[in-house]
Amino acid sequence: MDLEALRRERRSWLRWKNIAPLQEAIQALPEPEVERVLWDAEAVTAELDPGYDARFGRQIEETARLLMPWRKGPFRLGNLFIDSEWRSQIKYGLLEPYLDLRDKVVGDIGCNNGYYLFRMMEQVPARLVGFDPSALYYSQFQFLERFFRSGIRYELLGVEHLPFYEEPFDTLFCLGVLYHRSDPIGTLKALRRGLKKGGELFLDTFMIEGEGEYCLTPAQRYSKIPNVYFIPTIDALRGWCHRAGFSEVEILAKRPTDVTEQRKTDWIATQSLEDFLDPEDPSKTVEGYPAPQRLYVRCVV
Numbered sequence: 319m320d321l322e323a324l325r326r327e328r329r330s331w332l333r334w335k336n337i338a339p340l341q342e343a344i345q346a347l348p349e350p351e352v353e354r355v356l357w358d359a360e361a362v363t364a365e366l367d368p369g370y371d372a373r374f375g376r377q378i379e380e381t382a383r384l385l386m387p388w389r390k391g392p393f394r395l396g397n398l399f400i401d402s403e404w405r406s407q408i409k410y411g412l413l414e415p416y417l418d419l420r421d422k423v424v425g426d427i428g429c430n431n432g433y434y435l436f437r438m439m440e441q442v443p444a445r446l447v448g449f450d451p452s453a454l455y456y457s458q459f460q461f462l463e464r465f466f467r468s469g470i471r472y473e474l475l476g477v478e479h480l481p482f483y484e485e486p487f488d489t490l491f492c493l494g495v496l497y498h499r500s501d502p503i504g505t506l507k508a509l510r511r512g513l514k515k516g517g518e519l520f521l522d523t524f525m526i527e528g529e530g531e532y533c534l535t536p537a538q539r540y541s542k543i544p545n546v547y548f549i550p551t552i553d554a555l556r557g558w559c560h561r562a563g564f565s566e567v568e569i570l571a572k573r574p575t576d577v578t579e580q581r582k583t584d585w586i587a588t589q590s591l592e593d594f595l596d597p598e599d600p601s602k603t604v605e606g607y608p609a610p611q612r613l614y615v616r617c618v619v
Contacts, residue, residue: 319482321475328474331453334470343381346561350373350465357409362433364465366396385458387586390433395465403590404432406507408579409493412571416616419443422488427477427509428495429457435470446470447487449477467560477505480512489518496523498542500547506562506617513619520562522548525572525613531557534607541603541610543592551611559617566618575610 332341336532351367379398382388391402394426410433419441426435438446451457451474459472473479477495490509499505509519524546526534531554540546546577552569559567575591582590596602601609 319484321484324343324479325474328451332457333476337457339390340384340600341460343384344457344461344464347377347381347461347464352465352467353513355466357437358474359411361392361399361407362436362466363394364396366465371396378599381461382596385454385461388458389586390430391585393433393462393516395462400584402433403583403586404580405543405578407437409522410414410434410437412614415473415492416520416570417441417489419489423447423485424489425480425487425491425512427480427490427492429459429472429491430455432470432472434491434493435570436462436466436468439468439470448472449475449479449523451476455582477508480508483512486514487517488514489520491520491545493520493522496521497546497549500539502548502550503558503562506558506564508565510617510619517619519615519617519619521559521617522612523615525555525611526551526608527611528596529553535609539605540607541591542589543594555613556617558614564617564619566616568616568618570614571612572611572614575612 331337339588348559350364354365375397379393380396382400388400388402390398390404392405393400419438421444423445424438424443425447427449429435429450432448435446435448435542439617448470449496456472456474463470476554477492490513492509496502496505513519516589523598526549527550530551532551536546540549555566577592580591582592595605595609603609
């Protein structure tokens, strides 16, 4: 696979008529005057020079609003607080005790705007690479990177390109992606092929309760999401991982998704979790399936 040709093709997406105005707004921002960057749980923060913030704060907010919806975060840019749909610090806080990323080559597959990668900066990895084919989320990343100057590499590529990537990874993250893939074992194989021997994968996906190796396969939508294909039991997911070639599968945690973690804010202007659950019985989705519950797993090659 000619990855360089693919990169050129996908960068052309930034000229699409709905993306080009976002790119122009980002480039029109005056060079930020950043006093300090903080990678903490409250928000990934760029503290700005007060004079710069006073002069250009409105332009920063207008640009951020153009880039909606903001799914992952939160972020703070000077006086601007981007209150994303997901309070992603909750998920990162759950995984953080298991992470040792110093001097490692780390990738995040389906990285959205890069929130988790920005948080990982605190652990001083050798290199951080994000994979996501969304031109909108890449534009959000470009906007944020003007303030954070992290040096993170963002690839407009997907999990299917990992086996052809220039270098293998020590650690990969694949958070909230697997249930969107119609071939989950093939996806896990691609992730395994992107890792060095002894490398580790941190995985987060929907699960259902039950004994044995079974999956829920929604007929149409799950929690109003159209592209959810397979939701496994723990035993089924463990079997997928072993069939994909992982030697170790460690269950880190399971927990329901609730409205303290995912909720509607004025930074998304669309529906969120409370709209996806049965109003009479929040233990079920509006379709009548079990409400979203997530499983966190560490796999080793």
